[in-house]
Amino acid sequence: MEYKELLLNKLNEFKEGVVLEFTDFRDDASITLAPENLIPVCTFLKNDPDLEFLICKDVTAIDWAARKNRFTAVYHIYSFKLSSFLRIKVNLSGNDPSVDSVTSVWKGADWYERETYDMYGIIFKGHPDLRRMYMPEAFEYYPLRKEFPVMGIPGSIPLPSKD
Amino acid sequence: MIDVHNDEKLLKVLLKDDPDITIEDALDNEMVINMGPQHPATHGVLRLVLRLDGETVVNTVPELGYLHRGYEKMAEAMSFNEFIPHTDRLDYTSTMSNNVAYALAVEKLLGIEAPKRAQYIRMIIAEISRIMGHLVAIGTFAMDVGAVTMVLWTFREREKIQNIYDRVAGARFTTSYTRIGGVASDFDDVAVKMTKEFLDEFDHTMDDFEKLLNTNKIFIGRLEGIGVLTKEDAIAFGVTGPNLRASGVQYDIRRANPYLYYSDMDFNVPVFTEGDCLARYFVRVDEVRESIKILRQLLDKIPQGEIIANLPKKVLPHKAEIYSRMEKLIHDFMIVNFGVNPPVGDTYFSVENPKGELGFYFVSNGSGHPWKLKIRSPSFCNLQALPKMCNGQMISDVIAIIGSIDPVMGEADK
Numbered sequence: 278m279e280y281k282e283l284l285l286n287k288l289n290e291f292k293e294g295v296v297l298e299f300t301d302f303r304d305d306a307s308i309t310l311a312p313e314n315l316i317p318v319c320t321f322l323k324n325d326p327d328l329e330f331l332i333c334k335d336v337t338a339i340d341w342a343a344r345k346n347r348f349t350a351v352y353h354i355y356s357f358k359l360s361s362f363l364r365i366k367v368n369l370s371g372n373d374p375s376v377d378s379v380t381s382v383w384k385g386a387d388w389y390e391r392e393t394y395d396m397y398g399i400i401f402k403g404h405p406d407l408r409r410m411y412m413p414e415a416f417e418y419y420p421l422r423k424e425f426p427v428m429g430i431p432g433s434i435p436l437p438s439k440d
Numbered sequence: 441m442i443d444v445h446n447d448e449k450l451l452k453v454l455l456k457d458d459p460d461i462t463i464e465d466a467l468d469n470e471m472v473i474n475m476g477p478q479h480p481a482t483h484g485v486l487r488l489v490l491r492l493d494g495e496t497v498v499n500t501v502p503e504l505g506y507l508h509r510g511y512e513k514m515a516e517a518m519s520f521n522e523f524i525p526h527t528d529r530l531d532y533t534s535t536m537s538n539n540v541a542y543a544l545a546v547e548k549l550l551g552i553e554a555p556k557r558a559q560y561i562r563m564i565i566a567e568i569s570r571i572m573g574h575l576v577a578i579g580t581f582a583m584d585v586g587a588v589t590m591v592l593w594t595f596r597e598r599e600k601i602q603n604i605y606d607r608v609a610g611a612r613f614t615t616s617y618t619r620i621g622g623v624a625s626d627f628d629d630v631a632v633k634m635t636k637e638f639l640d641e642f643d644h645t646m647d648d649f650e651k652l653l654n655t656n657k658i659f660i661g662r663l664e665g666i667g668v669l670t671k672e673d674a675i676a677f678g679v680t681g682p683n684l685r686a687s688g689v690q691y692d693i694r695r696a697n698p699y700l701y702y703s704d705m706d707f708n709v710p711v712f713t714e715g716d717c718l719a720r721y722f723v724r725v726d727e728v729r730e731s732i733k734i735l736r737q738l739l740d741k742i743p744q745g746e747i748i749a750n751l752p753k754k755v756l757p758h759k760a761e762i763y764s765r766m767e768k769l770i771h772d773f774m775i776v777n778f779g780v781n782p783p784v785g786d787t788y789f790s791v792e793n794p795k796g797e798l799g800f801y802f803v804s805n806g807s808g809h810p811w812k813l814k815i816r817s818p819s820f821c822n823l824q825a826l827p828k829m830c831n832g833q834m835i836s837d838v839i840a841i842i843g844s845i846d847p848v849m850g851e852a853d854k
Contacts, residue, residue, distance in 0.1 A: 385678030411505035
């Protein structure tokens, strides 16, 4: 329990009111940030000597389909020092969703952000190499968006020509 | 018609250190070769585009997605129980530990816990499958660098483990053994005896393995000092599992955030500081030894009791009961048709798999299907460090490095 209090105190010290929402569902600490605060807060979390969130374990997104802020970018970061992880959420608008890339803070976020871009079409600004991860480069759809059918779209990936 | 087979952007990344160069200029004195996806040493369908100067690798660009089956999309259209067989197909060298990870992740979301005997059975099968995964890793790795005997020996031992799987799960390979709230069938006395016999023999077999490889001058020579990943780089790239521990970071989820009953177990976390291919091999060998140690403790301590939780609204009833009792039939009908309906919220749960940290991130909106499932697969994250290890090495070392990372593409491509 203490590390969550420590974390919230530290973040409040860093900038008053930076944590828009804090949830603790099933003992998973999760904070919601405004998009413009993402990079400063991540840099702080990584470099603060009491926290040291050195590893970015995962980056993904959630498509809420019907909400006003349609997408939420989700980051899981881990601290060896506290032996615990933290989830950071950033709500993004539905039209041309974009958010600053955290690759400047955690190099390892590179592929995770590429995967999220591939699957949700979220643009990570400042990413060094934002190509698709799994799908072919010219694929027009974003498969994990809710409007994409589970069965796929026939003909969206043409077979190579025989000659 | 869109051109999906265009590699223009990929080549740009390959040449990114000199922005002025074109591919034709580069080809004057360098070579761009395509390794994979159909290459025996890439452990599946990993494609690497290598830029070579003579025999030295200048740049490496991995391309994934040849085995992308869209499991995360499929999970959104399935109930929580239906997805269990798909977890077999993630890391197919150690199917049981994926089953365990998934069941535990769903149980965390539901807020339920399996009975103690079921948890012990899960630990046993997770450790057996760790041995199984490492056997494949060591065997194919040794084969890739020329010691072909090893793969035959390790697969012979793997067969014996699959016999144990056959006994407890009824399948040798795609086990789908765990259920939400417990396990499918009991780990009975015959299985315990089989496992004990296997372990007694296996101790000596491991000695033989080590005798064969650790004194093999070619094997050591091809691995020592190759593909060094420093501690800082390993952490920065998010590498986990044996690859991280070979770089000198003592991080094992079984120790750092104990799940199941790992806090009651006596075992060491092997750590090497060299960070080269040889260290990654040694970590795996030592981990197999530690798993044997854990298994012996588990088999002695396994408690009696139920193997599946008695929570009719959340846990599927046994098939025999469905045919004989009305209320079980109703519960079965409700769970199969409407799902287990976890509360609204999101959870992340991860376990230490043979390849590294396997995590499941669920977002639930209260219905029977997950609103979102994200699989944090260790092979995917470990492969990210591949260019860092390969650049500056010889082309023949690339094969050794891939083998030492031990990626499974079923998991990396999801």
